Amino acid sequence: MKETKVTKEEENESRRALIMGTLYGIPLLISGTLAASVGNYLFGRQATQKGSWADAGDISDIQGGEPCQVRFERAVVDGWKIQNEQSSAWIILDEQRRVTAFSPSCTHLGCGYHWQAEKKLFTCPCHGSAFNIRGEVVAGPASRPLDRYSTKLENNRLWLGPLENSEGA
């Protein structure tokens, strides 16, 4: 008689454990699966190709040694659209006509900077950052040199590729 009672209690116990396990397990399983799907959706890497080459035009007229701002069109992948966008770059040609192309945004907070010929500096009007002709920081809050585009020359026609982040350089 006593033995049956114990078995019944044990049975109740295991039944209770099953119920409690399910009550905690199912919400955990569902919210875990949903959290993984939502996380992947919000933060997962998208299957888009980035970084096209854009034609920045003929640069045979550009003088060596002095920076010159060029404007060009670039195809930009923007969500579900691929569209042409106006963009610009600061171009510098050295004596061997090797080309350097800087992104037009200050590396501090993204304002557009200008070339001050008399000081031989790129200066940013927003917070006073200044960069020399090689793009290195000489003054102000910017902590890294100007970003550069990858470049390619085809018979004096300049092609600008994706930005090479100066942090990695």
Added chain:
Amino acid sequence: MRGLISQFAAWVDDRTGLQAAVSGFLLEDIPASAGWPQVFGSVALFLFLIQGLTGILLALNYAPTANEAYSSVMYIMRQVAGGRMIHGLHHWGASLMVIVLLLHMTQVFIFGAFRRPREATWIAGVVLLLLTLAFGLTGYLLPWDNKAYWGTVVTIKILASLPVAGHLLTRLAGATDGLGSLTFSRFYALHTLVLPAATVALISIHVYLVRRHGITPDRLETEKQQKFYPKQLFRDSCAVFVAFLCLFLAASFLDVPLERMADPTDTQYIPRPEWYFLFLFQLLKVFPGRLELIGTLVLPSSTVLVLILLPFLHRTHVTLLKGKGQSASVAALALSIWLGLTSAAGWTAPHPKGTANVSAQATEWARVSPEVIAGSGYFRSLNCDSCHNLIVGTPKPGPTLGLTGIQHPRDWILQHFNDQSQARLDRREPSSLSMPQRNALLIFVASVKPESVQTLSTISSEFTNGAQTFVNSACASCHKVNGVGGEIGPSLNGLANRRNEGWVRAHFIAPRKLSPGSIMPPYHFAGKDERDLISYLFSLSQ
């Protein structure tokens, strides 16, 4: 640490009464007879929450305008990480929700849970069913594909045909001048703003009323009541889990159908509604002509009216349905009428001939010229992309074709194709590409535009091979495709609607046998080329 946590919990409880609310909810008294049949309400609520969550997530990547909606849905399905899953959960969740609501209502009906004093709970439930159907109807338009467009055209026409209110409803739907951007925005606003707010409000009322009146006990019940926690909560959790599992598996393994972008000029399209509206679709066939109003207005609205008045009808005819058995028979009768109409619509609705083996993708680019499609195939097979990007991609030595266009004379380019293809394919051959092949490649390269690249990249090799066979056999010298080509033979657009595969195959081999007087020479294609050519031709819309 433990002391701190319990102190914090006590503080929260003191200020909010959370613990009391939760235990009040969990320890609610329910009849001893409650069990598995009573789980569907919780499942429906769970599915509504899933629809809300996935709907918000979809809105993060969706463009709610008629011009861009379709591209953004494609973007979610193909490019956004996990987008296919979220889109699938939302799409299949809508169908599952309708199924669960029908099960819920059937259970409530059979158990007589709509009777006094639960009339208001039942009416709120009926309105919730209508709101769910309205969600389905408005959401159907939002992908803006051909199915959505033509399905909604029919809906709008039905609205317009209603006496008195028809004109007002059409104006309200922004469809006075036909289905367009305005209708799209109205449907989007309804689907994402009005309906969710109304549904949340009604669910609150419904749940409040369920708690106010409690779960309906069995009539003969004498046993002591039980608590909602833990046994009923366990059953509800299991049912929710099964629903979630079904939904998750559907979203993982079933593709959400997406046809080509809405095309208002495609008059050959046969619109069909979502499966849960098929019974209405079938009713229209039962009542043709002047009787149509019976199918569009009288029967649906009287069904809704009967559902709403059911608790009161039942009070006056309390002897009508005595036990669960009789109620179950009535429910079974109603469901089988619904199922019968739905399956009749499923079987009898005409499917466009010959398009069964054409993928949904195919129709997107079917209006591009065969040369461009063939050329895109050569571009791939000759590995032109090892030197050239079309628009975007990692830097390559050659120019990006979509940005530069063609900068050399035609002869230079044809020579370039020849040199490159000889280098890549087989150096011993005098020329690896024939003139029509080089022409197709040239036309393709000249046509590359940022907006067309995505479409062209979706063409499968089956169709590029079909288009190549078309180009190499110079079919266009006698036949028009998309308005371009010779006029000796008939236009090949819409061929799938006129002929079947066997006929086309036999016609290739012996044209004069099937079309007396035809001057078309016999063609003996290799097996795969023939199959691909027919697939390509059948993908050409009217």
